[in-house]
Amino acid sequence: MILTATGITKHFGEAQSLTYALRDVSLSVDFGEMLYIVGPSGSGKTTLLSIISGILRPDAGRVVVKDRDIWSLDADSLAGFRLQTIGFVFQDYHLFPRLTALENVAIPLILRREPWGKCLADAGKMLQIVGLAQKQTLAPVKLSGGEQQRVAIARAIVAEPDLLILDEPTASLDGETGRKIVAFVKENILNEHRAIIIVTHDSRIYEYATRMIRMEDGRIVPGQEAVYEK
Amino acid sequence: MNGLLRIALKLLLNDRGKFATLVLGITFSAFLIMQMTSMFSGVLYQSSANIVNIGAKMWVMDPAVETPQNSIPMPDDVLDAVRSIPGVKFAVPLYVGAGLVKLRDGTYQSATIIGLDDATLFGRPKIIAGNILDIYKNNAFIVVKDSNYRMLGSPKIGTSFEINDHRAVIAALAHTSVPGLFGLPTLYTTYTRATQDMPSTRYMTSYILVQPKGAADIMPIEAAVKRLGYLALTDRQFVARNDNFYEYKTGMGTNILMMTLISFIVGLSIAGETFYMFILDNLAHFGALKAIGAKSTELIQMIMFQALVVGFLGFGFGVLLSSGLIAIAKIRIPNYAAMVTYGTLLLAFGMVGVISIFSSYIGIRKVTRIDPFDVFRG
Ligand SMILES: Nc1ncnc2c1ncn2[C@@H]1O[C@H](COP(=O)(O)OP(=O)(O)O)[C@@H](O)[C@H]1O
Ligand SMILES: [Mg+2]
Numbered sequence: 092m093i094l095t096a097t098g099i100t101k102h103f104g105e106a107q108s109l110t111y112a113l114r115d116v117s118l119s120v121d122f123g124e125m126l127y128i129v130g131p132s133g134s135g136k137t138t139l140l141s142i143i144s145g146i147l148r149p150d151a152g153r154v155v156v157k158d159r160d161i162w163s164l165d166a167d168s169l170a171g172f173r174l175q176t177i178g179f180v181f182q183d184y185h186l187f188p189r190l191t192a193l194e195n196v197a198i199p200l201i202l203r204r205e206p207w208g209k210c211l212a213d214a215g216k217m218l219q220i221v222g223l224a225q226k227q228t229l230a231p232v233k234l235s236g237g238e239q240q241r242v243a244i245a246r247a248i249v250a251e252p253d254l255l256i257l258d259e260p261t262a263s264l265d266g267e268t269g270r271k272i273v274a275f276v277k278e279n280i281l282n283e284h285r286a287i288i289i290v291t292h293d294s295r296i297y298e299y300a301t302r303m304i305r306m307e308d309g310r311i312v313p314g315q316e317a318v319y320e321k
Numbered sequence: 322m323n324g325l326l327r328i329a330l331k332l333l334l335n336d337r338g339k340f341a342t343l344v345l346g347i348t349f350s351a352f353l354i355m356q357m358t359s360m361f362s363g364v365l366y367q368s369s370a371n372i373v374n375i376g377a378k379m380w381v382m383d384p385a386v387e388t389p390q391n392s393i394p395m396p397d398d399v400l401d402a403v404r405s406i407p408g409v410k411f412a413v414p415l416y417v418g419a420g421l422v423k424l425r426d427g428t429y430q431s432a433t434i435i436g437l438d439d440a441t442l443f444g445r446p447k448i449i450a451g452n453i454l455d456i457y458k459n460n461a462f463i464v465v466k467d468s469n470y471r472m473l474g475s476p477k478i479g480t481s482f483e484i485n486d487h488r489a490v491i492a493a494l495a496h497t498s499v500p501g502l503f504g505l506p507t508l509y510t511t512y513t514r515a516t517q518d519m520p521s522t523r524y525m526t527s528y529i530l531v532q533p534k535g536a537a538d539i540m541p542i543e544a545a546v547k548r549l550g551y552l553a554l555t556d557r558q559f560v561a562r563n564d565n566f567y568e569y570k571t572g573m574g575t576n577i578l579m580m581t582l583i584s585f586i587v588g589l590s591i592a593g594e595t596f597y598m599f600i601l602d603n604l605a606h607f608g609a610l611k612a613i614g615a616k617s618t619e620l621i622q623m624i625m626f627q628a629l630v631v632g633f634l635g636f637g638f639g640v641l642l643s644s645g646l647i648a649i650a651k652i653r654i655p656n657y658a659a660m661v662t663y664g665t666l667l668l669a670f671g672m673v674g675v676i677s678i679f680s681s682y683i684g685i686r687k688v689t690r691i692d693p694f695d696v697f698r699g
Binding site for chain 1: 323324325327328331332335336603605606608609610611612613614615616617618619693694696697698699
């Protein structure tokens with residue numbers, strides 16, 4: 092297993108406004124999986140992603156990623172863990188508008204203190220892989236939504252993370268572009284050394300999942316799990 | 322350079338509008354601070370001209386004298402009384418006054434007349450043409466060749482004119498290190514001639530210049546002169562008394578201080594506000610960096626670096642602009658008093674430093690508080 096989460100509980104707010112975003116959720120992800128988490132809005136998908144990727148601390152429960160109990164780490168070690176292990180694709184990309192596509196992609200390598208020239212060279216290769224070799228020097232605003240998404244994906248994978256996390260990656264893309272990107276990710280990035288977790292409620296991309304779980308009201312719905320051909 | 326700092330620099334430089342506003346705001350502030358403090362330190366420096374140029378160790382004067390720009394004549398017997406104080410190696414009289422010079426072409430020009438003790442010529446200027454001993458010739462005056470020299474029609478040795486209706490002949494040309502504050506030409510002569518030619522009051526001694534036997538004698542001399550009803554100061558004390566006069570008694574210092582503070586506050590608010598907006602604009606991206614795995618200390622470094630860059634640039638431009646302007650003004654106005662000193666540079670540097678630290682502080686506060694989860698949720 093690349094990831095094992097057990098007994099995760101998380102609430103927000105107090106008294107009147109108290110909501111349980113997650114109630115005793117357990118989840119395991121194996122190497123080579125492309126796991127989909129689906130479910131209605133507000134069911135706790137993003138909260139779960141944040142907790143298993145070391146961004147949001149749970150009230151209770153344990154998250155073990157590659158044999159490390161991540162929530163026992165201090166803040167700096169946790170940041171280091173995210174940098175070394177996780178690749179993030181945020182729902183609204185969060186590319187730096189004042190940096191070029193190339194510099195945006197290089198950021199995880201720069202954070203890893205690799206030499207500047209190597210960061211840019213590797214980022215360039217990555218942009219080539221996602222088909223944007225011609226657009227390296229453009230600012231994100233000069234790119235289409237699908238191209239920005241590909242830049243975000245290139246940034247997420249440039250440092251070769253073990254676990255790639257995408258939250259609603261197709262939400263702001265048209266159907267065709269969304270399908271292309273997810274197909275691309277599955278074909279080019281998924282392998283037996285890593286896993287990919289995608290949160291979505293876009294049924295047009297369901298076909299690429301290797302396994303799918305459904306969340307409702309802060310719980311994983313039992314008996315709704317589906318496993319597909321890899 | 323560290324890659325993160327490089328990214329920080331790009332984020333800053335590529336936001337041209339804010340970058341320009343930040344640098345201009347700080348430049349403006351540093352410029353104004355430099356202008357005002359340089360002008361003031363120039364005024365202070367030049368107002369002490371006589372003290373520096375004469376170079377006596379101790380000065381005896383009427384207690385009401387605040388600055389060497391003016392003097393209150395003392396009776397002749399004070400000199401004898403001072404000479405008899407133990408610890409006084411020697412004491413000589415000095416005359417400082419204004420004379421009205423009638424030039425060859427019939428026009429009039431005010432000048433500062435300094436009368437040196439006949440026997441010793443103590444406090445004499447550096448002679449650059451002619452001989453100091455020619456000061457003893459009939460009607461001899463030594464003219465100081467400074468920026469005000471041409472007001473006397475650029476006289477040469479042998480040029481003659483009238484001072485207070487007495488004939489005067491230039492016997493030598495001299496140089497002094499500090500120009501006076503009021504832009505008047507300076508003429509040296511002997512004490513005797515000065516006091517004969519400039520009769521105005523009954524008493525003539527403007528100052529008594531004292532050389533103490535040793536440093537230990539200074540305090541007793543000061544006490545003894547005080548008992549005589551006069552004031553004795555070392556040259557440094559006299560400079561300090563003059564500074565104090567301009568700083569507080571004329572209100573100039575207080576005003577300069579207030580205007581400096583206002584420039585500082587204006588710079589602080591422009592830079593602080595713009596930097597805050599810059600951080601707010603980039604806040605979500607800083608949050609994304611945090612989520613990706615940047616440590617808080619790394620984000621703090623980036624922000625401090627950005628603030629430092631604008632601070633240095635603003636300070637540099639401000640100093641360049643202000644010293645350039647002062648240099649140009651000095652060419653056009655020979656007596657322009659402004660003077661860039663280490664003190665004024667240090668003050669401007671300190672104030673720009675505070676602006677940078679304040680700006681980065683508010684940025685750091687914002688950035689360390691963002692929760693990457695909020696960025697993740699969108
Ligand atoms: N920071 C927060 N403060 C308060 N409530 C929150 C916060 N984050 C999430 N929630 C609540 O937790 C629940 C789950 O949210 P989320 O994980 O974003 O759901 P999903 O991603 O499935 O749409 C929702 O009811 C949401 O309102
Ligand atoms: Mg969500």
